[in-house]
Amino acid sequence: MRLSNSKTEKENTNLANELDKERIPEHIAIIMDGNGRWAIKKGLPRSFGHNKGVSVLKEIIKISKKIHCKVLTVYAFSTENWSRPEKEVDFLINLFEKVLKKEISKLHQESIRINFIGDLSPFPESLKLIINNSENLTKENKNFILNVCLNYGGRQEILKATKKIAIKSSSGKIKPSDIDEKLFNSELLTNGIKDPELLIRTSGEKRISNFLLWQLAYSEIYITDVLWPDFTEVEFLKAIKDYQSRNRRFGGIESLSNESFKDSYFSSLSKND
Numbered sequence: 001m002r003l004s005n006s007k008t009e010k011e012n013t014n015l016a017n018e019l020d021k022e023r024i025p026e027h028i029a030i031i032m033d034g035n036g037r038w039a040i041k042k043g044l045p046r047s048f049g050h051n052k053g054v055s056v057l058k059e060i061i062k063i064s065k066k067i068h069c070k071v072l073t074v075y076a077f078s079t080e081n082w083s084r085p086e087k088e089v090d091f092l093i094n095l096f097e098k099v100l101k102k103e104i105s106k107l108h109q110e111s112i113r114i115n116f117i118g119d120l121s122p123f124p125e126s127l128k129l130i131i132n133n134s135e136n137l138t139k140e141n142k143n144f145i146l147n148v149c150l151n152y153g154g155r156q157e158i159l160k161a162t163k164k165i166a167i168k169s170s171s172g173k174i175k176p177s178d179i180d181e182k183l184f185n186s187e188l189l190t191n192g193i194k195d196p197e198l199l200i201r202t203s204g205e206k207r208i209s210n211f212l213l214w215q216l217a218y219s220e221i222y223i224t225d226v227l228w229p230d231f232t233e234v235e236f237l238k239a240i241k242d243y244q245s246r247n248r249r250f251g252g253i254e255s256l257s258n259e260s261f262k263d264s265y266f267s268s269l270s271k272n273d
């Protein structure tokens, strides 16, 4: 046991040392998927997967801080998750409440700010109260931001922003020509939060499932088959290493000077002539 632990620690340190400290993503978004499958594979109720998922999230927050990533946004409950069996929905709601009550003072001590993103209105008052208290308690914290998306849906968020803008426009507060990305951003639930540079999705599904549809426009996407409860420090560091190997062009081309563009363009012409 000791041996395998120290092997993992060594692997972590090696991977961490290989990272380019100048290119750590400031904001990482995560779709924490696979809790249910993890539990079922072990012959356990799905709730065990969600419980294990919480400890993995705590670990990932710790490592994010260690490597100086500044913001983590996690998808904890989507607008579609209400269609799960009532027992599971109730379990998740109780879990959010229990975890918040237990962890909030620790998060605050570590100067972590916690924000909740989504339509919180359908949740029980007891959960809304602890959410409100947690946001208020931590709102001045500067060390790290944890955004928890609860009853969140990207399309719903975009529609809400569009309606707000339409109302402002029809009442004459803004002109249609004022509508640009900056204004649109300011009406989103993530107003003030920089877009994620990296999206991680666990459990191998290759979709974004209505998560941060606007904000992920240029994010790098990393998908791993590892189920969320098995997502370790090594897996997280691997995702960041992979991100650092990407060439982010934002719709442009690899940074070639005009001269080298001309050179390669004309040499390819002469080859084909």
Ligand code: FPP
Pocket: 032, 033, 034, 035, 036, 037, 038, 050, 053, 054, 057, 075, 076, 077, 081, 092, 095, 096, 099, 100, 148, 203
């Ligand atoms: C997806 O796995 C996971 C969820 C729907 C819940 C994630 C919630 C946590 C990890 C708790 C976070 C707690 C706080 C307070 C932020 P799944 O159930 O969809 O798994 P499956 O795809 O294998 O069925």
